[in-house]
Amino acid sequence: MNLLNSIIVGVKEIWSHKFRSLLTMLGIILGVSSLVAMSALVKGMENGMKEALIAMGGLDKVLLEDQQVPPYQEQLSDQAVGRTIDDVHALERSAPLIRLVSPEMALRGATVSRAGKSVTPSELVGVWPAVLDMNLHVLQYGRFFTPLDEERASSVCVIGAGIRDELFGSPEETGREIVPLGQILNINGQPFTIVGMFEHYESERDRKEREWAKAHPQEKTNTGPARMRGWGRRGGWAFWRKNLTVYIPLNTMWVRFRSAAGAANIPDPHLTDIDLKVASLDQLEPALQQARNVLMLTHHGIEDFAFQTQENNVENINSAIHNARMSGGIIAAIGLIVGGIGIMNIMLASITERIREIGIRKAIGATFRDMFLQILVESVVIAILGGAAGLLASLGAVHVLQMIAPTENTPIITLPACVLAFASSVGIGVLAGLIPAFKAAKLDPIQALRYE
Amino acid sequence: MALVELRNVSKIYHLGGEEIRALDDVSLDIEAGEFISIIGPSGSGKSTLMHILGCLDTPTKGTIQIDGTMIQDATARQLAGIRNRKIGFVFQFFNLLPKLNVLQNVELPMVYGGLSARARRDRAMRALQMVDLENRSKHRPMQLSGGQQQRVAIARALVNDPKIVFADEPTGNLDSHTGEVILELLRKLSQEGRTIALVTHDPEIAAVTPRRIEIRDGKISRHIDPKLAGQPRVEPVGVSV
Numbered sequence: 001m002n003l004l005n006s007i008i009v010g011v012k013e014i015w016s017h018k019f020r021s022l023l024t025m026l027g028i029i030l031g032v033s034s035l036v037a038m039s040a041l042v043k044g045m046e047n048g049m050k051e052a053l054i055a056m057g058g059l060d061k062v063l064l065e066d067q068q069v070p071p072y073q074e075q076l077s078d079q080a081v082g083r084t085i086d087d088v089h090a091l092e093r094s095a096p097l098i099r100l101v102s103p104e105m106a107l108r109g110a111t112v113s114r115a116g117k118s119v120t121p122s123e124l125v126g127v128w129p130a131v132l133d134m135n136l137h138v139l140q141y142g143r144f145f146t147p148l149d150e151e152r153a154s155s156v157c158v159i160g161a162g163i164r165d166e167l168f169g170s171p172e173e174t175g176r177e178i179v180p181l182g183q184i185l186n187i188n189g190q191p192f193t194i195v196g197m198f199e200h201y202e203s204e205r206d207r208k209e210r211e212w213a214k215a216h217p218q219e220k221t222n223t224g225p226a227r228m229r230g231w232g233r234r235g236g237w238a239f240w241r242k243n244l245t246v247y248i249p250l251n252t253m254w255v256r257f258r259s260a261a262g263a264a265n266i267p268d269p270h271l272t273d274i275d276l277k278v279a280s281l282d283q284l285e286p287a288l289q290q291a292r293n294v295l296m297l298t299h300h301g302i303e304d305f306a307f308q309t310q311e312n313n314v315e316n317i318n319s320a321i322h323n324a325r326m327s328g329g330i331i332a333a334i335g336l337i338v339g340g341i342g343i344m345n346i347m348l349a350s351i352t353e354r355i356r357e358i359g360i361r362k363a364i365g366a367t368f369r370d371m372f373l374q375i376l377v378e379s380v381v382i383a384i385l386g387g388a389a390g391l392l393a394s395l396g397a398v399h400v401l402q403m404i405a406p407t408e409n410t411p412i413i414t415l416p417a418c419v420l421a422f423a424s425s426v427g428i429g430v431l432a433g434l435i436p437a438f439k440a441a442k443l444d445p446i447q448a449l450r451y452e
Numbered sequence: 453m454a455l456v457e458l459r460n461v462s463k464i465y466h467l468g469g470e471e472i473r474a475l476d477d478v479s480l481d482i483e484a485g486e487f488i489s490i491i492g493p494s495g496s497g498k499s500t501l502m503h504i505l506g507c508l509d510t511p512t513k514g515t516i517q518i519d520g521t522m523i524q525d526a527t528a529r530q531l532a533g534i535r536n537r538k539i540g541f542v543f544q545f546f547n548l549l550p551k552l553n554v555l556q557n558v559e560l561p562m563v564y565g566g567l568s569a570r571a572r573r574d575r576a577m578r579a580l581q582m583v584d585l586e587n588r589s590k591h592r593p594m595q596l597s598g599g600q601q602q603r604v605a606i607a608r609a610l611v612n613d614p615k616i617v618f619a620d621e622p623t624g625n626l627d628s629h630t631g632e633v634i635l636e637l638l639r640k641l642s643q644e645g646r647t648i649a650l651v652t653h654d655p656e657i658a659a660v661t662p663r664r665i666e667i668r669d670g671k672i673s674r675h676i677d678p679k680l681a682g683q684p685r686v687e688p689v690g691v692s693v
Contacts, residue, residue: 005563016551360547364608365536365564367529398612445508449547 003373010377016349024346025341028425032390035421037397042324046408049317051203055440057135059310060099060281062288064274064295067306079303083271086252090298091276094281096289102127103133105253105270107188112163112246114185119166122244124187125272126253134275135242140245142196145249145436153251153413157185157192161200162243172210190256192248201239203410213415276307283310332421339386340428347379347436357396358440359448368441375437376430384428387422395419453520455615455647456505460525461514463500463670474500476670477509478586482616482649489650492667497621501667502651506539506618507531514635519615536564540609544621546601548593548608554580557685558608565612579607581639587595599630607636616647623657635660 014021053059065085069077088103110124129144131137139158149156159180164170167177167185185189209219211286258267276317288307295305351358358371365375463475474497477560492498503509506517507523510531514525519538523531540561541547548557558576567575577665580586583603594600598610602622609617619638623631642648650661658664666674 012551038522356547360549361560361564362532363535363541363547365532365612367532367564369529370532370564382634405623446503449543 002085003377005029005371006373006377007381009036009374010381013350013378014381021382021385024342024382025339025389027342028336028428029339029382029390029393031332031339031428032387032425033337033393033397035329035393035424036391036413036417037401037411038328038415039325039330039417039420040394041401042328042397043412043414043417044409046317046321046411048203049320050207053310053313053317054136055201055203055242056279056310056313057275059314060159060277060284061134061310062276062278062291064276065290065306065308069304073302075303077304080302081299083274083305084269086297087272087274087295090294091274091291094294095287095290097279097283098276100130100133102130102277103271104131104273104275105252105258106251106272106432107253107257109189112167112185114167114183117167119163119244121163122162122241124248126247126250126257127247128250131172131247131275132354134277135340136198137242139196140199141179142194144196145247146294149249151254152252154448155190155192155221155252155256156195156196156248157187157336158196158247159194160198160243161213162240162246163246164197165243187246187248187393189258198243198245201242203409204414205237206239209411236279241337244437247362259317261329284311287385324390333424336424336428340383340432341427343379343382343429343432344435345383347375347441348432350378351375352442353434354449355443355451359441359445359451362443362445363449371443372437372441375440378435379433380429380438382428383425383432386429387425390421390425391418394418455484455519456480456482457517458466458505458514459515459603461504461511461516463504463509464512469619477514478670479514480665480670480672481482482647484615484647485642485645486663487639487648487650487661488663488665489652489661490665491652491655494652497670498651498653498667500670502618502620504651505535505616505649506541517567532564535569535689536561537612538610538615540578540614540617542602542609542617542619542622544585544595544607544623544624546593546598546605548601549602550593551590552593554585554591554593555597557593558611559607561612577610578590578651579611580604581611582641583607587597597630598626602626602630602634603637606634606641610641610646616649617641618651620650622650622652624652631657648692 035064041447063082066083069080073425076312088101091098107124107126110121111118112124113119113123125131127145128150133142140161142158144157144158145154164178164180166174168174168180168183171177179197180194181197183194186192198416211269211364254267258269258322261268275286276291278284294310296303299305358366361371361374394413398413401411458478461475462473463476463569465472465474468474487689490498490501494672500509504511507518507526508531510526511524515522517523518534521534523534523545526622528536535541547552549560552560555573555576558579559572562575570602577586582607583636585600585607587605588600588604589598593604596604602625605621606619609619610650622638625633632643635657638648638650642661650656650658662678664674664676665672666676
């Protein structure tokens with residue numbers, strides 16, 4: 001008997017026990033759909049984590065930090081120059097593996113105020129336009145700094161949407177988007193003109209929460225004075241921080257806020273940060289080596305600097321994803337195995353009930369192989385149908401997950417997960433069918449024909 | 453050379469340390485075209501003999517040759533092939549598959565023989581015509597009377613054009629009138645040149661066949677063969693004929 005016939009016979013057998021076959025498939029359906037839905041959830045989670053990583057400037061961003069002079073150079077520590085704009089120029093000229101250099105001069109503890117309202121920005125930094133690419137900022141309104149702003153040390157600033165929310169009111173509160181271009185705000189008492197504003201950064205989850213809140217306006221049941229309920233912002237720390245940014249031109253920062261710390265009538269030229277972007281992630285190590293060589297020259301051989309990459313963050317994300325995948329995968333695998341045991345159980349019951357049929361088939365010429373294939377095909381067909389139904393069910397399951405938790409990251413069904421789930425259901429069908437098929441095929445026809 | 457040649461065949465079972473000789477040194481020839489019955493009470497060994505003749509079982513000792521093939525040492529796979537192509541079975545309980553319709557039941561041996569769907573259909577319809585049931589081809593076995601079911605079983609036994617057909621108590625589950633019809637059908641087939649072996653415990657039924665072999669305690673106790681001098685006679689036990 002050829003394979004096609006076996007398949008037809010198997011399908012007919014399954015069709016003649018529709019309800020029983022459906023129950024048998026249920027295990028596989030649940031196993032496959034939980035495997036696919038689990039992997040979709042983890043994928044959504046992974047996307048959320050990667051979003052935060054990108055909000056912090058992306059994977060290819062490297063921080064150049066100050067460092068204690070190493071012990072063997074301790075006698076030179078008073079000659080250490082620290083990070084200055086010279087380093088930035090030298091890197092731009094001589095380190096081609098570094099794509100982007102962004103100097104930053106920060107003012108800590110600054111207060112930004114306007115019309116009686118004040119806010120402490122997450123960072124108040126003097127920057128070059130390179131910072132846009134470095135920190136992946138998107139300028140939604142106005143302009144960024146021109147060379148002229150830098151040259152003249154103009155009192156202009158570009159703010160994050162969070163600063164606007166605090167000083168002018170957020171769209172949620174005022175019901176409209178306020179664009180404060182041309183307005184004046186005070187930074188530590190000095191007036192600055194707002195020339196640009198970034199877009200509002202938020203994670204997918206926050207966006208969905210916001211939209212959901214908009215679509216489901218809640219009546220205010222709270223009484224008492226208006227207040228923040230709970231400290232800090234739940235989740236989305238990286239986004240919150242990014243929204244509370246205030247940028248001013250680097251030179252402005254230098255001449256206006258660094259005079260107190262300078263020497264010989266020159267404001268303190270030290271940069272608080274030099275951020276680098278490497279040309280390609282594959283070349284991370286050679287690029288860092290190149291940058292180090294350049295900096296060793298500008299620092300007269302004194303190693304008072306160090307690099308900090310996002311590799312650790314990536315590793316953390318990867319290990320968190322790995323763990324989630326492992327635990328979910330194990331649970332789904334147990335589901336599939338239970339489904340497989342269900343198939344085996346039903347197949348064993350089914351051949352016991354069909355011993356006479358097997359005897360008849362063998363008496364009229366079915367070989368071991370014919371019977372083995374017939375039972376195995378039945379089991380595999382059940383598993384395939386169950387697997388296919390499971391894939392459909394997983395679509396529904398993901399939908400349900402989204403309805404239960406509309407503000408979470410969207411689960412994303414991936415093709416590899418579907419292929420894996422389907423393939424393992426077929427594999428389990430084969431494994432579950434082996435023992436029943438073997439038992440059926442090796443039945444003695446005489447005994448089987450006598451069986452009542 | 454005879455169609456079936458059984459030489460000194462024994463079948464020995466071991467049951468709880470006790471040796472049971474279900475067949476004890478039996479020799480037998482069946483010629484092509486013969487209509488023969490194997491008679492014996494239950495437990496006499498006639499079923500074991502039929503199983504060995506029908507390639508459902510292999511002997512413990514002795515040789516058996518069917519249509520030129522020695523089968524005492526054949527593998528299960530070879531036996532299945534011989535059952536499929538050279539042997540047809542008709543059983544007491546019809547043994548049709550209830551989930552298949554009449555036509556599919558008759559087609560079943562050809563499915564295992566690997567014929568194309570078209571050829572299977574044509575031959576199955578011809579076999580059903582032989583037993584006068586071609587207009588019931590779409591019925592389920594349960595929708596037919598016992599006699600009709602047995603005729604379907606006969607059609608199934610004949611469909612691969614076997615060398616020999618074994619009918620094991622074919623009337624045992626039928627009323628006497630229907631049984632007559634079935635026996636008449638077997639006789640007709642025999643007259644058309646088929647080789648048929650009828651296995652029964654009932655001497656009256658065995659009477660329809662010219663040649664009769666009686667089995668008792670695993671041995672051939674009596675052998676009636678019209679060709680041998682035309683007279684019924686008692687054979688010495690265990691002597692080959």
